Amino acid sequence: MIAIEQLRYxxxxxxxxxxxxxxxxxxxxxxxxxRTPERATFRSDDRDYTLAFVAGEPATQAIGFEVRxxxxxxxxxxxxxxxxLRAARGTADECALRKVRDMLWFHDHSGxxxxxxxxxxxxxxxxxxxxxxxxxGLDGVMLRSTAIKKDxxxxxxxxxxQVSDWAGDAPxxxxxxxxxxxxxxxxxxxxxxxxxxAVESVNLMMRNYYVLQNTQVSxxxxxxxxxxxxxxxxxxxxxxxxxxxxxxxxxxxxGDVVRRPRQFPAGPQGLCSWGSDNKIDEFNRAxxx
Amino acid sequence: MIRLQDVSYVRLGTRDxxxxxxxxxxYLGLEVAQRLKNAIYFKSDERGHxxxxxxxxxxxxxxxxxxxNGEDLSAAAAELxxxxxxxxxxxxxxxxxxxxxxxxxxxxPTGNKIELVWRPEHSGRRYHGERDAGITGFxxxxxxxxxxxxxxxxxxxxxxxxxxxxIGDAALLRxxxxxxxxxxxxxxxxxxxxxxxxxxxxxxxxxxFNFLTERxxxxxxxxxxxxxxxxxxxxxxxxxxxxxxxxxxxRSIADELLYRERQFPFDPKGFCEWGAKPEIKEFRx
Numbered sequence: 001m002i003a004i005e006q007l008r009y010x011x012x013x014x015x016x017x018x019x020x021x022x023x024x025x026x027x028x029x030x031x032x033x034x035r036t037p038e039r040a041t042f043r044s045d046d047r048d049y050t051l052a053f054v055a056g057e058p059a060t061q062a063i064g065f066e067v068r069x070x071x072x073x074x075x076x077x078x079x080x081x082x083x084x085l086r087a088a089r090g091t092a093d094e095c096a097l098r099k100v101r102d103m104l105w106f107h108d109h110s111g112x113x114x115x116x117x118x119x120x121x122x123x124x125x126x127x128x129x130x131x132x133x134x135x136x137g138l139d140g141v142m143l144r145s146t147a148i149k150k151d152x153x154x155x156x157x158x159x160x161x162q163v164s165d166w167a168g169d170a171p172x173x174x175x176x177x178x179x180x181x182x183x184x185x186x187x188x189x190x191x192x193x194x195x196x197x198a199v200e201s202v203n204l205m206m207r208n209y210y211v212l213q214n215t216q217v218s219x220x221x222x223x224x225x226x227x228x229x230x231x232x233x234x235x236x237x238x239x240x241x242x243x244x245x246x247x248x249x250x251x252x253x254x255g256d257v258v259r260r261p262r263q264f265p266a267g268p269q270g271l272c273s274w275g276s277d278n279k280i281d282e283f284n285r286a287x288x289x
Numbered sequence: 290m291i292r293l294q295d296v297s298y299v300r301l302g303t304r305d306x307x308x309x310x311x312x313x314x315x316y317l318g319l320e321v322a323q324r325l326k327n328a329i330y331f332k333s334d335e336r337g338h339x340x341x342x343x344x345x346x347x348x349x350x351x352x353x354x355x356x357x358n359g360e361d362l363s364a365a366a367a368e369l370x371x372x373x374x375x376x377x378x379x380x381x382x383x384x385x386x387x388x389x390x391x392x393x394x395x396x397x398p399t400g401n402k403i404e405l406v407w408r409p410e411h412s413g414r415r416y417h418g419e420r421d422a423g424i425t426g427f428x429x430x431x432x433x434x435x436x437x438x439x440x441x442x443x444x445x446x447x448x449x450x451x452x453x454x455x456i457g458d459a460a461l462l463r464x465x466x467x468x469x470x471x472x473x474x475x476x477x478x479x480x481x482x483x484x485x486x487x488x489x490x491x492x493x494x495x496x497x498f499n500f501l502t503e504r505x506x507x508x509x510x511x512x513x514x515x516x517x518x519x520x521x522x523x524x525x526x527x528x529x530x531x532x533x534x535x536x537x538x539x540r541s542i543a544d545e546l547l548y549r550e551r552q553f554p555f556d557p558k559g560f561c562e563w564g565a566k567p568e569i570k571e572f573r574x
Contacts, residue, residue, distance in 0.1 A: 202491060202521075203514060203562065203563065206512065206513070206514065206563040206564075207562070207563045207564055209563070209564075210563055210564030210565060211564060214564070223495065223512075224495070225492060225495070273492070273496075274492065274495040274496045274498075274499055275496060275499035275500060275503070276495075276499050277499070
């Protein structure tokens with residue numbers, strides 16, 4: 001078992017890099033960092049970047065997690081191969097592109113690409129947003145899974161995550177003091193369901209709600225409050241079928257106290273305690289395998 | 290000076306008592322306190338009632354304020370008559386209908402029907418709403434004004450209200466530490482402009498937003514947050530076009546000496562810091 005230090009970045013393929021970059025800057029309000037004809041990266045906090053758009057196939061996606069040492073990559077490699085999963089060390093070019101010292105990538109049981117990286121770049125300069133959305137940083141990722149139980153076990157048995165709670169069969173996975181950084185939702189296909197950015201407070205979340213409404217962004221779920229994490233959330237549609245959320249508040253771990261994971265209902269009942277409108281398929285089917 | 294202690298109740302005429310009751314209980318979440326043949330009383334907190342719908346004209350609207358002493362009523366009556374207001378001393382039967390010991394009725398300079406009441410009944414039982422709206426109590430009213438300068442002077446000089454903030458010429462007035470108990474909105478009519486109930490939390494505001502939206506209750510403003518009082522709010526329309534508000538987190542003004550009222554713009558930014566735009570006539574230019 002290895003220990004994951006933190007969630008680092010999300011890489012998303014896009015059919016229209018210019019439109020995706022415009023969304024990241026105009027709608028999310030992130031700060032543009034690197035831009036080439038093939039790639040655009042965006043900062044949201046003291047990490048060099050947390051969102052990277054890559055021109056090409058939208059199915060090309062990856063989530064980056066930081067581990068402390070190269071040794072952890074070796075341990076993970078053996079454990080992943082033992083489970084029959086595809087895994088390989090990143091090349092020097094791949095590492096340079098991601099601004100990391102070392103990398104191991106693998107595909108989970110659903111085919112989602114996960115990257116474990118060592119010494120990812122932080123920024124010496126503070127984050128300066130493109131618009132005042134009040135973003136504090138990349139907060140979490142919701143991931144689709146076609147093999148929910150096996151993927152949950154992979155995270156808890158190999159990658160050192162803990163289940164905070166379940167909504168139906170969907171586990172919220174904890175790797176640091178936050179209630180979760182990753183949530184797996186049963187689905188018929190693989191892929192990133194939602195990329196979640198924390199905003200300062202309920203006021204910023206609701207201000208964003210009206211900004212999104214006025215700019216004709218499709219609100220997919222919320223504003224609402226998640227019963228499990230107690231997070232406020234607002235989930236909306238982005239380019240290439242990927243959803244984005246603004247989240248605020250929410251439970252954090254109290255020191256080293258390990259809380260018993262709780263079971264919440266599947267579907268909208270277990271996902272919003274305000275009764276907000278849900279247009280996300282996976283959330284209606286969160287209880288089905 | 291007329292010392293208002295608290296807003297006590299509102300009385301609203303309606304042609305459809307049954308419909309109004311359905312709204313007040315199933316949607317607004319109040320509890321029926323008492324049913325008479327042609328009037329229904331609703332409670333929202335520890336008081337005996339804070340809202341009464343009676344069979345009559347929807348234009349017949351009354352707001353009542355509590356005074357501390359019986360003598361305050363006669364002193365107020367004398368002062369109001371001296372200023373040229375016609376004052377009606379409540380009869381025993383009328384007082385009984387209002388569940389108060391004694392009261393006087395008059396009209397403010399705009400023509401709003403106001404009652405000053407002494408010893409309104411409290412309830413021995415706590416409030417239990419018809420639905421879990423999280424209501425903690427009836428809290429304030431918006432009153433129509435046809436002349437905001439004149440009416441602000443009436444409420445602050447004849448009565449004991451103080452200006453907490455202004456949105457354009459609309460004065461938000463306090464009579465205790467709560468940011469406002471009366472709000473005066475310039476318009477071309479007399480009447481109650483909106484009725485506010487406080488709810489426990491911002492979560493309750495949002496739950497009601499979804500609950501009422503699903504039931505096709507017309508949303509007229511919000512969810513939002515007032516830059517003036519800092520309360521999170523939701524305005525929606527009830528029977529006879531009356532606007533009801535839920536809010537939570539209203540600012541409390543503890544230091545009367547240091548507090549200074551502020552001027553906010555009479556546009557959506559003055560009413561909501563989240564960006565909601567009001568569909569309420571009196572909140573728009």
